[in-house]
Amino acid sequence: MKQKIKLGVLAIQGAFKEHIHHFEKIIEKEQYQDYEIEVVEISQADQLISCNALVIPGGESTSISITAERIGLLEPLRDFIRKGKPVWGTCAGLILLASKITNASAGQKLIGGLDIEVQRNAFGRQLNSFAIPKVDFSSFIPGCKDFQHAVFIRAPVVTAINIFNNTTDSFIKNNDNNDKYFNNQSVVYAPSYAYNFEEKKPQVEILSRLDESHKNLIVAVRQGQILGTAFHPELSKDSRFHQWFLEEFVLKL
Numbered sequence: 001m002k003q004k005i006k007l008g009v010l011a012i013q014g015a016f017k018e019h020i021h022h023f024e025k026i027i028e029k030e031q032y033q034d035y036e037i038e039v040v041e042i043s044q045a046d047q048l049i050s051c052n053a054l055v056i057p058g059g060e061s062t063s064i065s066i067t068a069e070r071i072g073l074l075e076p077l078r079d080f081i082r083k084g085k086p087v088w089g090t091c092a093g094l095i096l097l098a099s100k101i102t103n104a105s106a107g108q109k110l111i112g113g114l115d116i117e118v119q120r121n122a123f124g125r126q127l128n129s130f131a132i133p134k135v136d137f138s139s140f141i142p143g144c145k146d147f148q149h150a151v152f153i154r155a156p157v158v159t160a161i162n163i164f165n166n167t168t169d170s171f172i173k174n175n176d177n178n179d180k181y182f183n184n185q186s187v188v189y190a191p192s193y194a195y196n197f198e199e200k201k202p203q204v205e206i207l208s209r210l211d212e213s214h215k216n217l218i219v220a221v222r223q224g225q226i227l228g229t230a231f232h233p234e235l236s237k238d239s240r241f242h243q244w245f246l247e248e249f250v251l252k253l
């Protein structure tokens with residue numbers, strides 16, 4: 001009997017089709033023939049309950065959260081996190097998974113789950129979007145030395161990690177106060193039950209930073225079953241990030 005896996009992609013707004021496209025390509029591979037993997041769009045709470053894992057795409061975190069709340073999906077998303085199921089957020093998805101954000105919009109809500117602080121739109125406006133042609137992710141994705149491309153569109157960055165670990169408030173040292181990256185202080189928090197539910201919660205691991213010309217800013221983190229990337233692997237042709245998420249998070253259940 002094949003093992004059934006249902007992988008949901010939150011389909012309220014943003015680049016959900018692009019994520020689905022990557023996963024659909026990957027699951028055709030010979031090596032996954034022992035599994036019956038279904039990739040599904042999630043836009044209602046009842047569709048989420050049966051999922052084994054979830055991806056939250058890039059897009060607009062304010063619209064996604066306001067719509068999710070209006071259609072009764074925000075609490076089910078928090079429940080999904082509480083159950084410890086694998087979740088990956090890209091760009092807007094990373095913002096939604098943060099415990100605290102700065103440069104927030106009015107009415108914006110968070111799902112929470114990652115004990116991190118995130119600065120929205122950390123590089124400025126749409127015009128300041130950029131792509132890095134080859135990125136070395138081989139420290140966590142075996143053999144992936146030349147991921148093409150890492151796309152940053154009005155991207156966030158991670159400005160602090162393990163922020164709710166009450167003993168060490170371990171801020172990452174990358175901000176002098178006049179810095180253009182860190183100037184707007186409108187702050188939103190995820191509700192506390194999103195991160196207090198489990199005593200032995202793993203620490204946040206930093207997976208990837210930008211180079212010195214971008215102040216070594218943190219752009220990928222993992223905390224147990226939750227993965228967050230400030231860039232959009234869904235907008236690149238390279239499927240290795242998706243394949244890694246599938247293998248390392250979803251199929252290891």
Ligand SMILES: NC(=O)CC[C@H](N)C(=O)O
Nearest residue numbers: 058059060061091092154
């Ligand atoms: N490309 C993106 O996902 C951008 C995220 C966007 N700046 C937000 O706050 O939601």
